[in-house]
Amino acid sequence: MPLTNMPLTTLVSTAELAAHLEDPTWIVVDCRFTLSDPALGRLRYLEAHIAGAVYADLNQDLSAAVVPGKTGRHPLPEPQTFAAAAGRLGIGPGMQVVAYDDAGGGMAARLWWMLRWLGHDAVAVLDGDWRAWQREGRATAQGEQTRMPQRFEPHLREGWVVEAAEIAARLGDARLRLLDARGADRFRGENETIDPVAGHIPGARSAPYVDNLDANGYFLSPEALAARFETLAGDIPAEEVVLYCGSGVTAAHNLLALAYAGLGNGRLYAGSWSDWITDRQRPVATGDEG
Numbered sequence: 001m002p003l004t005n006m007p008l009t010t011l012v013s014t015a016e017l018a019a020h021l022e023d024p025t026w027i028v029v030d031c032r033f034t035l036s037d038p039a040l041g042r043l044r045y046l047e048a049h050i051a052g053a054v055y056a057d058l059n060q061d062l063s064a065a066v067v068p069g070k071t072g073r074h075p076l077p078e079p080q081t082f083a084a085a086a087g088r089l090g091i092g093p094g095m096q097v098v099a100y101d102d103a104g105g106g107m108a109a110r111l112w113w114m115l116r117w118l119g120h121d122a123v124a125v126l127d128g129d130w131r132a133w134q135r136e137g138r139a140t141a142q143g144e145q146t147r148m149p150q151r152f153e154p155h156l157r158e159g160w161v162v163e164a165a166e167i168a169a170r171l172g173d174a175r176l177r178l179l180d181a182r183g184a185d186r187f188r189g190e191n192e193t194i195d196p197v198a199g200h201i202p203g204a205r206s207a208p209y210v211d212n213l214d215a216n217g218y219f220l221s222p223e224a225l226a227a228r229f230e231t232l233a234g235d236i237p238a239e240e241v242v243l244y245c246g247s248g249v250t251a252a253h254n255l256l257a258l259a260y261a262g263l264g265n266g267r268l269y270a271g272s273w274s275d276w277i278t279d280r281q282r283p284v285a286t287g288d289e290g
Helices: 014-019 040-047 079-089 108-117 129-135 164-169 184-188 222-233 251-260 272-276
Strands: 026-030 096-100 123-126 177-180 241-244
Touching: 014 129, 096 108, 096 129, 108 123, 108 251, 123 129, 164 272, 177 222, 222 251, 241 251, 241 272
Parallel strands: 026 096, 096 123, 177 241
Antiparallel strands: none
16 A cells, blocks of 8 residues: 555555554554453554554443433444543544454444544555554554544544434345344354344345455455445445445455445444344345345
8 A cells, every 4th residue: 555645544554554654644453342341442452553642442432321121232332422532532633543353354444434424534444454464563552542632523424323213124135235244154143142033124134244355354355345245236326335244344345455445335224133123123134146
């Protein structure tokens, strides 16, 4: 990926980030998080992180409180609430944000999408993630690091978020394409260990987010990703493609891949599967696509 002075809006290479570590207009955000151990991401951040990085917690900074039986596992916060959290992290106007994790971007893409949802386009995910940074022996630090708080003004992009009611009303609509970012086994209703109901939304297609990556954890080329999503979505335009997963986190990885492939902006069912199943009247499918 060549060095550039233009804002980065999808991916950034380790080399380009390393060249900007001392740039005060760049801010690095560590998004490591483990669903089975919510404290582990911060602990790993404190042990070692990219030099200068601040930490964003999926539960505390990038999600609202769960309302049992009413919301999914990681509901979106109100725009003003997230804007305040972004400002506390040090994100403000004119800043280039770089988000990273140790999961191929599966967690970092959540921050990427949320910032863009509120109008901040200069945000990119580190290609190859923390593991590539470590392999290359690049600069790291320990302990908590902070940035000067900023005033983050949200400019909400309407229509980027899809609610369950819209999906329920459009089930069977050939103009709507639902893509499920979870593993294929969970999509089929097998090996479900996170949510109390197994399966997928009827009519959805399986699109595991990990298939956006190569064997070394780097994103596939834009051409390869375009071919993948054109196969999944056919001639459905991006604005009619709705991405979901278990709780609205890794679905953002598919949105990132769509954007990197040059296919445009899909829409996010932020509540995702864990929200869909809060209403037992909503239909559930198992097995393969359809």
